[in-house]
Amino acid sequence: LKIAVLASGRGSNLQSIINSIEKASLSAEIRIVVSDNKDAGALDKARKHNIAARFIEPASYGSESNYEKAIIKVFEEKGIDLVVMAGFMRILGKDFIEYYQGQIMNIHPSLLPSFPGLHAQRQALEYGVKYTGCTVHFADQGMDTGPIILQAVVSIKDNDTEESLANRILEKEHVIYPEAIRLYSENKLQVKGRKVIIKE
Numbered sequence: 494l495k496i497a498v499l500a501s502g503r504g505s506n507l508q509s510i511i512n513s514i515e516k517a518s519l520s521a522e523i524r525i526v527v528s529d530n531k532d533a534g535a536l537d538k539a540r541k542h543n544i545a546a547r548f549i550e551p552a553s554y555g556s557e558s559n560y561e562k563a564i565i566k567v568f569e570e571k572g573i574d575l576v577v578m579a580g581f582m583r584i585l586g587k588d589f590i591e592y593y594q595g596q597i598m599n600i601h602p603s604l605l606p607s608f609p610g611l612h613a614q615r616q617a618l619e620y621g622v623k624y625t626g627c628t629v630h631f632a633d634q635g636m637d638t639g640p641i642i643l644q645a646v647v648s649i650k651d652n653d654t655e656e657s658l659a660n661r662i663l664e665k666e667h668v669i670y671p672e673a674i675r676l677y678s679e680n681k682l683q684v685k686g687r688k689v690i691i692k693e
């Protein structure tokens with residue numbers, strides 16, 4: 494499975510995928526990491542593991558659609574089978590989603606459909622829910638709305654801060670993201686409408 498990772502930030506999810514591949518619990522190859530942020534830690538983490546890493550600057554493409562075309566071109570050159578969004582702070586447009594229909598995953602730090610969008614951990618704390626977690630899903634044109642692949646639950650403690658909660662959620666993210674990719678790589682995910690069925 495040839496993977497591309499899109500990341501805007503620190504890249505801890507990228508690192509968890511790299512670790513799974515290195516441990517051989519995931520049979521895949523990260524062919525490229527692309528970021529819209531030249532200072533993304535994700536780019537450094539990729540380079541450290543000799544993975545191609547590119548900053549593609551949105552401002553130099555005029556429109557979001559041209560920017561996405563540029564990304565598609567790079568991915569095409571690499572023969573990408575699966576696009577993994579890991580802390581990528583942009584919403585992909587229609588053309589991109591259609592081009593890689595059913596081949597784009599995202600991770601979000603809440604139990605979707607609760608708390609989509611930014612600051613999901615803060616939203617959960619402010620709402621006062623007792624449980625939150627994380628969700629890996631296929632990306633569609635909405636914000637955090639595509640078919641759900643895997644979720645993990647994290648309980649909220651009375652003294653949690655946004656940071657302490659985010660850290661506990663992150664531990665689970667690092668488990669379910671490589672697992673979702675593994676299921677995909679073994680052809681075990683079947684999308685039926687809104688539902689993702691995990692085949693035996």
Ligand code: GRF
Binds near residue numbers: 500581602
């Ligand atoms: C994660 O919490 C992810 O769920 C969210 O952005 C964060 C990215 O963290 N979409 P990292 O860059 O993978 O460390």
